Amino acid sequence: MVREIESGLAAGLLADHPIDAYLAPFAALPAGSQYHAVPAEARATCATIEAAGGMEAVEAYHRLVLLHLIARAVVDGPPAPMRLTSEARGVLDDYLARVVADLGKGRKGFFRHGHDPFAKDFAVCRGRLLPCGVEVLDPLGGIPRSLAFKGGAGQALTMARMAWRLGGVKAVWGLHFDRRLVKDFNAQGYAELYLRVADLLEANPEIRGISSWSWWHDPQVARISPELSFIGAIPESGGAFVMRVGEDAYATADALRFAPQRKALYEAGQYRPCFHMLAWARQDVLAWAKAYRAAASAGSEQRSMPAA
Numbered sequence: 618m619v620r621e622i623e624s625g626l627a628a629g630l631l632a633d634h635p636i637d638a639y640l641a642p643f644a645a646l647p648a649g650s651q652y653h654a655v656p657a658e659a660r661a662t663c664a665t666i667e668a669a670g671g672m673e674a675v676e677a678y679h680r681l682v683l684l685h686l687i688a689r690a691v692v693d694g695p696p697a698p699m700r701l702t703s704e705a706r707g708v709l710d711d712y713l714a715r716v717v718a719d720l721g722k723g724r725k726g727f728f729r730h731g732h733d734p735f736a737k738d739f740a741v742c743r744g745r746l747l748p749c750g751v752e753v754l755d756p757l758g759g760i761p762r763s764l765a766f767k768g769g770a771g772q773a774l775t776m777a778r779m780a781w782r783l784g785g786v787k788a789v790w791g792l793h794f795d796r797r798l799v800k801d802f803n804a805q806g807y808a809e810l811y812l813r814v815a816d817l818l819e820a821n822p823e824i825r826g827i828s829s830w831s832w833w834h835d836p837q838v839a840r841i842s843p844e845l846s847f848i849g850a851i852p853e854s855g856g857a858f859v860m861r862v863g864e865d866a867y868a869t870a871d872a873l874r875f876a877p878q879r880k881a882l883y884e885a886g887q888y889r890p891c892f893h894m895l896a897w898a899r900q901d902v903l904a905w906a907k908a909y910r911a912a913a914s915a916g917s918e919q920r921s922m923p924a925a
Contacts, residue, residue, distance in 0.1 A: 634662055636685045648757050652745050653736035676728035680720050686742035687713050699756050700820045712748040750810040751801040758791025758828055768861035779858040782898045783825040792829040804847040811851055815906035818899045826898040832868040834859055834893035852897040855905040862892035
């Protein structure tokens with residue numbers, strides 16, 4: 618597969634642009650950078666490669682970069698900056714195997730910066746994200762203090778309560794939905810996600826909790842689109858905090874995509890999509906997981922009991 622990929626590259630491309638040199642600026646990005654952030658040095662490298670061989674050469678180069686990262690993970694172990702459970706390692710291994718399989722499919726337009734599925738694969742391969750099921754986990758997440766000023770006095774109070782409950786706003790993991798896992802976009806998929814996260818929190822006691830940022834955490838979505846209420850049902854019933862972040866073009870476009878009802882309400886001026894953040898403290902995640910497993914175990918025992 619490597620030779621097949623290399624055949625699409627201009628002669629001497631890898632010699633001119635060593636993969637480790639290409640990756641170095643990504644490792645040097647500030648801790649608060651988004652998983653899809655691309656440093657100026659990497660953009661310049663892509664521009665040079667494109668000038669020499671077109672965008673197909675850039676995509677071929679990125680396929681080699683992914684192979685390089687996966688090979689390194691196989692030899693050195695997963696690069697994620699956290700202690701992994703055996704289940705999390707299995708989920709990661711399955712994800713990396715899928716990435717390898719995708720490399721040979723000739724998916725034109727996929728392996729380029731700006732395409733979010735590639736950004737997630739690239740981030741997972743370099744340890745910037747960790748797959749956990751229906752969502753991927755961001756170990757470098759956090760909660761900006763500026764949220765206290767985005768929802769009035771009430772939100773400032775909520776922010777204070779949240780910071781007290783979490784013990785601070787640093788060392789908080791983030792979660793990002795992966796649209797390719799839409800088959801798991803249901804109540805069971807989210808229960809499995811939060812159980813995996815609970816086990817990871819148990820293995821990483823320095824982490825204070827988790828956060829998720831989306832328009833679907835907006836309280837008005839439960840009224841407009843109750844079919845989506847399963848997303849926040851578990852954390853919100855388990856003590857999670859929800860705070861307003863604000864409106865933007867991405868939230869609007871995403872909330873209205875494939876949603877005639879929300880689009881009609883938006884056009885009628887009765888709905889404005891708005892990002893909200895959900896934050897769930899580690900002790901509350903762990904308490905939920907313990908209670909969930911106890912209930913599941915009791916139910917299993919009850920079903921296995923012989924009829925009187």
